[in-house]
Amino acid sequence: xxxxxxxxxxxxxxxxxxxxxxxxxxxxxxxxxxxxxxxxxxxxxxxxxxxxxxxxxxxxxxxxxxxxxxxxxxxxxxxxxxxxxxxxxxxxxxxxxxxxxxxxxxxxxxxxx
Amino acid sequence: xxxxxxxxxxxxxxxxxxxxxxxxxxxxxxxxxxxxxxxxxxxxxxxxxxxxxxxxxxxxxxxxxxxxxxxxxxxxxxxxxxxxxxxxxxxxxxxxxxxxxxxxxxxxxxxx
Numbered sequence: 001x002x003x004x005x006x007x008x009x010x011x012x013x014x015x016x017x018x019x020x021x022x023x024x025x026x027x028x029x030x031x032x033x034x035x036x037x038x039x040x041x042x043x044x045x046x047x048x049x050x051x052x053x054x055x056x057x058x059x060x061x062x063x064x065x066x067x068x069x070x071x072x073x074x075x076x077x078x079x080x081x082x083x084x085x086x087x088x089x090x091x092x093x094x095x096x097x098x099x100x101x102x103x104x105x106x107x108x109x110x111x112x113x
Numbered sequence: 114x115x116x117x118x119x120x121x122x123x124x125x126x127x128x129x130x131x132x133x134x135x136x137x138x139x140x141x142x143x144x145x146x147x148x149x150x151x152x153x154x155x156x157x158x159x160x161x162x163x164x165x166x167x168x169x170x171x172x173x174x175x176x177x178x179x180x181x182x183x184x185x186x187x188x189x190x191x192x193x194x195x196x197x198x199x200x201x202x203x204x205x206x207x208x209x210x211x212x213x214x215x216x217x218x219x220x221x222x223x224x225x
Contacts, residue, residue: 043216
């Protein structure tokens with residue numbers, strides 16, 4: 001079956017540091033890949049996505065590239081801010097109606113001023 | 114635009130009690146889902162509804178029932194709550210195609 005593995009946190013960084021969160025997946029076929037972010041006390045919201053191999057998703061300074069050869073979708077940001085403190089979830093899913101997302105365990109990121 | 118609205122936000126139940134979690138979306142999405150979130154385990158799918166009038170089991174359906182009342186509303190019922198059902202519950206609706214999920218703010222449920 002499908003599965004997503006992401007690095008455990010918490011990850012603690014200083015403001016303006018470089019952030020990487022590793023994500024690898026196991027799936028048959030060609031799933032879409034997603035990063036969701038959860039701010040304290042809120043539900044998850046889509047951060048970025050990629051739907052095919054070599055696609056790069058980007059949003060709010062975050063980037064991730066769909067690497068089929070390494071089955072990875074690592075999240076990166078060059079200069080984090082305190083407001084980036086959140087829990088980040090990697091997920092995979094399939095298109096069409098009835099899409100069911102499979103989530104990784106989440107990585108908590110804490111950015112200190 | 115309200116998006117996905119869940120009620121209640123917090124609930125404490127005694128073992129054996131029943132309750133229904135309500136979810137409504139105003140984005141005209143066909144697909145709606147219920148997840149539970151437990152520490153270190155990400156989100157696990159309980160039930161989903163691909164369209165009005167249909168429901169299917171997800172990864173962890175035992176102890177739960179659902180109703181897709183209409184296109185807007187999808188409720189989750191615990192008939193006899195157990196401590197193992199202590200969790201944060203999220204409702205989501207999906208934009209098809211494309212797979213983007215929109216989540217409610219969650220219901221924090223404690224069963225004592």
